[in-house]
Amino acid sequence: MKKFAGILALSVVASICFAQDLSGNWQGRAQVDFQPVKTQLRGTGYITPELKAKWNAETKSLSQSQFELSLRKDGTYTMKMPAFMEMPPRTATGTWSFAGKVLTLKEAKTQDWAKLECSLLDDGKSISIDMMQVAKRLQSSRTALPKRTLTLTKI
Secondary structure (H helix, E strand, O other): OHHHHHHHHHHHHHHHHOOOOOOEEEEEEEEEEOHHHHHHHOOOOOOOHHHHHHHHHHHHHHHOOOEEEEEOOOOEEEEEEOOEOOEOOEEEEEEEEEEOOEEEEEEOOOOHHHOEEEEEOOOOOEEEEEOOHHHHHHOOOOOOOOEEEEEEEEO
């Protein structure tokens, strides 16, 4: 029993000592994958040349856009999002928390369902954000959505 208590105490101390400090500045670009939508619409006649052109424009626009995230030690954040397609540039602010490998961003002006849960990647230097997670909460599960992933790296 003493051995177990000693191991438990050591693991608690190690987790505190080696807890990652995510505060600082992060930047990155987003990628988009329309394959889930293409698969669902295949053979329906909905995939027109105009729709393909729109998908190509969105893919190009996202790949050229720089996102910036600043995580402050006081638990607040600022995320700068560039202009994208018809959307103007935007800055979001709110609070952040980190537990395990999940970084949670809660924008100040939104409801709790709109929070973003981000994954710390195994390298410990990159964060992956599923940009469609809020839309997935609101959409029917039968509707395919494109995959839009933002990967940020600490600078």
